[in-house]
Amino acid sequence: MKTADAYSRLVARLKRIHTIYTVADVLVWDEQVNLPPGGADRRAEQNAVMAELQHREASDPVLGELLGELEADQGPLDGDQRVVLRQARRDYDRAVRLPAEFVREKAELSSRAFHAWAEARPRSDFAAFAPHLERHVELARREAGYLGWGERPYDYLIDQHDPGMSAELIGRLFGRLKEELVPFAHAVVASPVKPDTAFLRGFDVEAQRKLALEVTAALGFDYRRGRLDVSLHPFCSGTGPDIRMTTRFDADNPLDSLFSAIHESGHGMYEQGLPEEHAGTALAMAAGMGAHESQSRLWENQVARSRGFWSHFEPRLREVFRRELGWISSESLYLAVNAVAPTLIRVDSDEVTYNLHILLRFELERRLFSGDLAVQDLPRAWKQASKDLLGLEPESDREGVLQDVHWSGGAFGYFPSYCIGNMLAAQLWYKLVDQHPDLEARFAEGDFTQVLGWLRREVHAQGRRYDVLELTRRATGAELSPEPLMRYLRERYGPLYL
């Protein structure tokens, strides 16, 4: 009785903290989508105050007492309640160990660094961004120290994104992947088959927007509980009943906008599938960023680059873009959808070479935090690694070290999640195909419910009960591995290119 009461009070507090978080989240979305340039300083101030208010609630000593009380008497708690308690402890410790002043400093730096990055990138002016990045590295080290990870700052950062993972484990997985992926990617790139993408020009933007909404709704994204807008860099924010996704539209790059929208809707469907009645607790949290990315990538790649998907949507595309697609054969279109061509820009890259971009970033981050690499030396190190992995060397930092937004927010240890997600997506996919042999045949009929239904049950409904390694075991019956990803890439791209 006493425990049940304490547990209810814990959940009420977690929900309140979550509500404050969701307000801060609206501000972040609004900043990328709507904010007039003159409002940047004000927004930095707002973000800082919201972070502080959230921190105050999250570090309230009464919450600490509640946690202590429940931890001392866990007998009456069931398994789910213990999951909630464990995550609440993790978050509480994080909140109380980070000084309010530090939290405020980091939020302000992130907002300013974002604007500095947005200005520095088009000018390839790494020097203008470097001081912000140095401050971020310094703050990240301090943060790891506060949380008791002083000796392993990069592991701390990875754990923030993917609980259960470490630099050492990622290094091993990525090492195995690299061994097979580099020769495979080089073979595909060297293939005499060269997709024609020259016809992807002058696609009406308003028609692209309508199609993106139509396709993502058909896959299962619920637009009564979300929306799709435009921003410089596509992203998905929001939770539960209010998911805010973005993409970007370019008349001369229609596949980018479509696949970005599908990718973000994969994230969005994960969030929409988390049980809203448990909002604010671990039962309604994603398992981690790797798990999140597995959802976006599975829809974007395994589903939306499949023959089944295109046999359903190609006629619709030809209806919408009659003029633009008039003389293009089905096979040319499908090859363009699965075009492989190494590029300097991660977000523009195909799914074969994409993972090479992640290996690059993981290695640089790892060296940055081991002390092996200084911020000022990043541009050079980037160029070298790019040449080694991709066979391409950026001429400017705009196409190199300045290309991604992540570091401007101090989000180190985030990039590996993309590749973890790619590995998991392929692993989930083969399990799904095992259980639903008619999967692609159903795609061809416009039916994607088997995918969403299975993911809802095996991934979304699980919340944060398990870390990504355990989630993988439970959903697929095997350890997380790069093998399914390599199998998938060979099966998808081998017949097209080799």
Added chain:
Amino acid sequence: MKTADAYSRLVARLKRIHTIYTVADVLVWDEQVNLPPGGADRRAEQNAVMAELQHREASDPVLGELLGELEADQGPLDGDQRVVLRQARRDYDRAVRLPAEFVREKAELSSRAFHAWAEARPRSDFAAFAPHLERHVELARREAGYLGWGERPYDYLIDQHDPGMSAELIGRLFGRLKEELVPFAHAVVASPVKPDTAFLRGFDVEAQRKLALEVTAALGFDYRRGRLDVSLHPFCSGTGPDIRMTTRFDADNPLDSLFSAIHESGHGMYEQGLPEEHAGTALAMAAGMGAHESQSRLWENQVARSRGFWSHFEPRLREVFRRELGWISSESLYLAVNAVAPTLIRVDSDEVTYNLHILLRFELERRLFSGDLAVQDLPRAWKQASKDLLGLEPESDREGVLQDVHWSGGAFGYFPSYCIGNMLAAQLWYKLVDQHPDLEARFAEGDFTQVLGWLRREVHAQGRRYDVLELTRRATGAELSPEPLMRYLRERYGPLYL
């Protein structure tokens, strides 16, 4: 030294409270402009938590101690600092004297009453709304009591919107206005000149949007510090560097969207002109709702319905709407812009008969709070007053007492601000014209800088130093009066209709 320090601490607290307010304000804008339907409950929760967080900061006893300390030793404070202190006291008292239970009760009632009103209006079912309205009147009386205005509840309500005003003073001003306006309005309405508005059909909405942005930017709204979006009902929110205006676009009502945008940009330019370095203090607050409305109305009416304005923008309009305006003469267009036709609905009315709607509401509210009129007798009283003032009697309460949203939120004493704003707008206008005899000639050249420059100095830069009466005296050298409004209406509409 001690006082200077206390004053700095006061300002820091006021800025923090203001920042929390601005976050809540973004949520309100987002709710009207972006929120997916499924997000409504979540947003209600977010709003409630933000209101609570704001109230906690605004009623912090430490703030009360600071105020007491400064009030006891005002010697070292200059005039501006005393203005800040006085307003801070006013806001603090309001925050601490309203019991939390009362605030919750009023918020709950407002929510229930809004839904009751929204259901009752289309059915003209005043009886279903009346109990909520009675409760609102009762709560308003209690609220006045808490704040020490127990004997004069309606004056309290007016003072909330327009500090310095009272029912007695408004009664005198409106009485003088009524005497001249009623016969003038009836004469205009009876004129054989009937504007043709039938051609205002089928105006491309995207072109309307571009034109609204172009015109409001030309008037002086700074889009680096604000934006214009679409909502069901136009409004202006935001402060300082981030003003969020909305309008609505209807292919068959192009002047409504244009004048709504101009109206809201008048509010927006006021907010953009408040000194941002003093954000959160009285020095960066509008003088009141009447003063605010004077800004929106001056741009919408005195400026944008003038011959000078149209001689500049008509060619541009004809360029954008070549097909739609092809055969319409300049004089027909100008008459359509200044069409007068009495209507039962306030928000649809022209600027001549608009004020009659306000006189009606003021008289009814005054009698409601003097005890002279019971809520149940409102519909009959409304119909009678409508017949007397407008010459039109609503057949149903939908077109009468149920037409406005204001009372469902307990916003009594708000309506008079609209007419105070109209009077002040005309009074400011004639002072401006006095000092800048070439004003309209410059409009014809597309130059509106004299207006904005003068308003910036005489109104915007003043913040809340003076109440609307003193602001009027200082800016125009005369007492607030209905004479300039009547002069303006005669000069604008006499030549067209009489």
